[in-house]
Amino acid sequence: MKELLAQARQGNKKAEEEIFRFLYERFALIAKYRLGREEARDISQDACMTILEKFRAEKIPENFEAWAHGVLRMKIGNFLQKREVRHKVMVDEMFIGGAAEQPDIPPNPEFKRKLLDCLRKIIQVYPRYARAMNLVHQGYKTKEICDRMGINAGNLYVILNRGRSMLGRCLIKGGIE
Amino acid sequence: MNIDKCKEPEIGAMLHAYELGALSEEDTERFEVHLLKCRYCFASVKQFETTAGLLRHDGSVKEEVASVGSETTELSLLRRSLKFLWPERPLVFKPALALLVILALIYPAYLGLSEKGSNCIRPVGSITLLPLRTMMTDTYSLSSGKDLVLSFVFDNAEPNTKYRLTIKDAGGNVIYGDDAFADFDNFQTGRIFVPNSVLRAGRYHLTMEVPKADMLIKGPEYYFEVKP
Numbered sequence: 001m002k003e004l005l006a007q008a009r010q011g012n013k014k015a016e017e018e019i020f021r022f023l024y025e026r027f028a029l030i031a032k033y034r035l036g037r038e039e040a041r042d043i044s045q046d047a048c049m050t051i052l053e054k055f056r057a058e059k060i061p062e063n064f065e066a067w068a069h070g071v072l073r074m075k076i077g078n079f080l081q082k083r084e085v086r087h088k089v090m091v092d093e094m095f096i097g098g099a100a101e102q103p104d105i106p107p108n109p110e111f112k113r114k115l116l117d118c119l120r121k122i123i124q125v126y127p128r129y130a131r132a133m134n135l136v137h138q139g140y141k142t143k144e145i146c147d148r149m150g151i152n153a154g155n156l157y158v159i160l161n162r163g164r165s166m167l168g169r170c171l172i173k174g175g176i177e
Numbered sequence: 178m179n180i181d182k183c184k185e186p187e188i189g190a191m192l193h194a195y196e197l198g199a200l201s202e203e204d205t206e207r208f209e210v211h212l213l214k215c216r217y218c219f220a221s222v223k224q225f226e227t228t229a230g231l232l233r234h235d236g237s238v239k240e241e242v243a244s245v246g247s248e249t250t251e252l253s254l255l256r257r258s259l260k261f262l263w264p265e266r267p268l269v270f271k272p273a274l275a276l277l278v279i280l281a282l283i284y285p286a287y288l289g290l291s292e293k294g295s296n297c298i299r300p301v302g303s304i305t306l307l308p309l310r311t312m313m314t315d316t317y318s319l320s321s322g323k324d325l326v327l328s329f330v331f332d333n334a335e336p337n338t339k340y341r342l343t344i345k346d347a348g349g350n351v352i353y354g355d356d357a358f359a360d361f362d363n364f365q366t367g368r369i370f371v372p373n374s375v376l377r378a379g380r381y382h383l384t385m386e387v388p389k390a391d392m393l394i395k396g397p398e399y400y401f402e403v404k405p
Contacts, residue, residue, distance in 0.1 A: 001214075026219055029226070030209050033195070065213040069206065115231055119241050133232075133242045136199045143201065150264050160193035167228065 001064060005055065016052065023048050027072050034076055043079055047072040118170035122163060129163030132156060184215040192218060196229035301326050305366075306383065306399035316402045319378055325371040329383065329399050334361040341386040341393055342369070347379050358385075378405040 001022070007015035027047050031040035050071050061067040123130040128149075135145045146156050183189030188211040194200050195208045212219050222229075231238055262273035302323035304315045307330055317325055334340075337359065344353035352375055361367045381403065385396035 023213070025223075026213050029219070029223060030212060032226075033198070033222075066210045069210045069213055072209075073206070111227070112231060112235065112237070115228060116237055116241060119238065123241070123244075130242065133197070136197045137239050137242050140199070141201050142194055142199050142204065145199065151267075154190065155267060157190040157192075157194055160197070160199075161190065164193040164196075164225070168225065171228065 005064060009055070020048050020052060023051060023068060030069075030072060031076060035079070039079060043075045044072070047075045050075070114171060114174070115167075118167055121170060121175070122166050126163055126166060128159050129166070132159050133163070181217065183217045185211055189215065189218050192221060196222060196225060196232070198233055301370075303328060304401060305330070306401055315400075316404050317376075318404045319373070319376055320405060322373060324373045325376060325403075326368060327371060327383070327401070328366050328368050329397075330364075330366050331361065331385065331397055332365055333387075334365045334367065336361070339388065340396065341388075342367075342383070343386075344371070344381055344383045346377070346381055352376070352381070376403050378403050 001019075004015045004019050004022075008019055024044055027044035028040055031043045034040075035043070047068075051068055054071075131149065132145060135148060140148065142153055142156060146153055149156065151159075188207055191200055191204060191208045195205065200208060208218075212222065262276075263271050268274060302317055302321050303326040304317050305328040306315055339357040339359050342353075342355045342358040343351055345351050353369065353371060355369070358367065358369075360369070379402070381401050383399040383401070385398070386393040387396040
């Protein structure tokens with residue numbers, strides 16, 4: 001990345017495009033996780049444009065990724081602020097609030113059925129993952145989940161990642177060993 | 178750049194917690210900055226995007242997960258005890274497991290001891306007798322179930338000399354006799370072993386006869402009493 005940045009600063013258009021593509025892909029994913037809707041694309045594009053403008057004019061910070069993430073965060077913050085204002089004047093704010101939590105492309109029903117099937121199997125064989133998921137769905141964050149399960153954060157991450165791997169394998173193979 | 182491995186495994190470990198939206202704001206930021214650097218984690222999140230979206234937002238998934246039951250439910254005493262003995266912690270921190278390991282280690286030793294106890298080692302009671310001019314006695318309790326080790330001090334005991342030793346009950350019946358007793362130690366203390374089974378409650382008289390010029394002359398005498 002540092003090399004690309006240096007090349008882009010020297011006016012290399014290809015390097016600039018490469019940086020834009022690299023950031024856009026990641027920003028879109030992050031914004032989608034944060035917002036869960038179509039606006040993620042616009043926000044990512046906007047953040048990328050800001051970064052490209054700034055890095056031409058200013059000195060590149062040592063930790064480029066953290067700085068770039070800061071720009072994206074600011075864009076997301078602005079968007080949420082505007083939406084908040086919009087919500088206040090809209091009668092059906094409940095509807096929009098709910099819609100913001102939905103994924104933008106409805107999933108394939110067959111995939112959803114398969115996922116539920118796998119989830120049921122994993123709940124049977126791996127109750128600790130099921131328990132952690134249950135607490136996540138109750139709205140608890142990692143620290144509270146750890147307190148409730150009597151484990152440390154490292155162990156919680158292991159449980160979650162192990163459950164994720166089982167789920168991934170189940171979705172591919174259709175069953176768990 | 179390496180795509181087969183996470184660049185910062187400590188942060189990469191938060192992967193699924195991030196996908197589920199369970200990280201704190203601070204950790205979310207850390208992980209997102211990491212996503213900008215680590216191709217491996219980015220590819221993983223991207224690949225699992227649809228699944229994670231469903232896990233996070235889908236109503237049916239939420240219902241399925243909610244059916245697991247929440248911690249807020251009051252647990253029965255049995256369940257609480259089980260939870261205490263087998264908490265949701267790594268295997269090494271489970272008290273029940275530690276208990277089982279301890280029992281597994283102790284039980285063979287216990288078996289060995291109990292077997293030896295029944296066949297070889299039996300508890301004994303010991304009394305030490307001194308030659309007395311009076312009829313004072315030392316006592317031994319029969320109900321203890323222990324076999325008796327009688328120790329008696331004989332100041333003039335000589336090495337390699339065989340003494341006649343007799344124990345009689347109050348009725349004059351010989352319950353123990355040895356014509357060639359020579360089992361004295363360096364402190365001139367002799368010891369004999371009398372099984373619990375041959376003893377009855379009562380007074381006993383131990384006599385020693387000393388060989389001298391083809392004759393046996395009266396040696397020290399001892400008294401002891403066996404209580405029921």
